[in-house]
Amino acid sequence: MSTPIAYTKPSITKLEILYVTDAVTNGWGARCYEYIERLEQQFAAYLGVNHAIATSSCTGALHLGLAAAGIGPGDEVILADTNWIASVAPVVHLGAIPVFVDILPDSWCVDPAAVAKAITSKTKAIIAVHLYGNLCQMDALKTLAEQHGLLLVEDAAEALGSEFHGAKAGSMADFGVFSFHGTKTMTTGEGGIFVTNNANLYEKVLTLSNHGRKRGQSKQFWPDELGFKYKMSNIQAALGCAQLERIDDLVSAKRAIFARYKELLKDFPDLQMNPEPAGTINSAWMPTVVFSEESGITRQQLLEAFQQANIDARVFFWPLSSLPSFTQQLSNIYAYGICNRAINLPSFIDMTDEQQKRVCQVLINITCAEVSL
Numbered sequence: 001m002s003t004p005i006a007y008t009k010p011s012i013t014k015l016e017i018l019y020v021t022d023a024v025t026n027g028w029g030a031r032c033y034e035y036i037e038r039l040e041q042q043f044a045a046y047l048g049v050n051h052a053i054a055t056s057s058c059t060g061a062l063h064l065g066l067a068a069a070g071i072g073p074g075d076e077v078i079l080a081d082t083n084w085i086a087s088v089a090p091v092v093h094l095g096a097i098p099v100f101v102d103i104l105p106d107s108w109c110v111d112p113a114a115v116a117k118a119i120t121s122k123t124k125a126i127i128a129v130h131l132y133g134n135l136c137q138m139d140a141l142k143t144l145a146e147q148h149g150l151l152l153v154e155d156a157a158e159a160l161g162s163e164f165h166g167a168k169a170g171s172m173a174d175f176g177v178f179s180f181h182g183t184k185t186m187t188t189g190e191g192g193i194f195v196t197n198n199a200n201l202y203e204k205v206l207t208l209s210n211h212g213r214k215r216g217q218s219k220q221f222w223p224d225e226l227g228f229k230y231k232m233s234n235i236q237a238a239l240g241c242a243q244l245e246r247i248d249d250l251v252s253a254k255r256a257i258f259a260r261y262k263e264l265l266k267d268f269p270d271l272q273m274n275p276e277p278a279g280t281i282n283s284a285w286m287p288t289v290v291f292s293e294e295s296g297i298t299r300q301q302l303l304e305a306f307q308q309a310n311i312d313a314r315v316f317f318w319p320l321s322s323l324p325s326f327t328q329q330l331s332n333i334y335a336y337g338i339c340n341r342a343i344n345l346p347s348f349i350d351m352t353d354e355q356q357k358r359v360c361q362v363l364i365n366i367t368c369a370e371v372s373l
């Protein structure tokens, strides 16, 4: 059996070990927030936003932001049907109603025209999720949000380092959220961050994230309101600070892996990969291939071929509306169609050229494409 190829895993250097060792050795008592504050400041500076709050996960950051913005029972929140459960779970936890709309066939992100059609008098928010590093059409979504007085949220967990006409993904909406889960471009093990330019929203989220204790509240053990506990630890933040110092290299490495796949697969007929429209940068978190309908290739065939080759490739997200917790929305034809003939390719930072060729060889063998590596 050939050696296994992982799908994603973090890039850890001496710097990460140095910072984490320092945090676990010295980061207690009066110094217990040092790395957290540093991560928040440096992340906000990297993104070009005013405020950041480190959290225990992206799901937590999204829950906090939606709660602070007043999303609650009966409110409708629009998002793409093609998504990971994390982007919708907080909506449901708050008693709001998720409205799943179709994706665009090229970016696999939410279709603004479908969003426009789904807006009702109950709509309160749009969650724009940048899928696999690909960008949503933020200009169109912003226009819609402004016209209808809706909250616009960016879930940029998969697009750290992507840029839309000069603006970083996650910096363009009322608030943005990121994940530092171990599979993401930058990691803290588990973790996330909330970002915003809105000072009021920032204060509300800060209070909610700390069990409802207001900043400056001097009374001990006195929550001013009922909040959540979604804080990041100083030790995790130390890991995050080291990763953030290396972020340009990490993003470049991801982009290089994607570019190499594109090069290796350039003669492959009818294969669609992550797009990078003019004026944008795709940080290539997850290189993905989508086969044409005519190819007859199925998800199951792809999975089995990769399993046989001892390569950990992942299926394209199932439509959220197809999961047991929701009601099927078969009219979302792209969300229901593309996932049947698509697969995420391995893309961990230290991947070798030989490993990338092994991945491509699986695609060539399965289709009998006349492509040589």
Ligand SMILES: *Cc1c(COP(=O)(O)O)cnc(C)c1O
Binding pocket: 056, 057, 058, 059, 060, 084, 086, 087, 129, 155, 156, 157, 158, 178, 179, 180, 181, 190, 191, 192
């Ligand atoms: C990974 C991911 C999340 C969840 O992040 P956690 O830190 O695990 O909560 C949310 N949204 C998107 C788009 C993701 O890819």
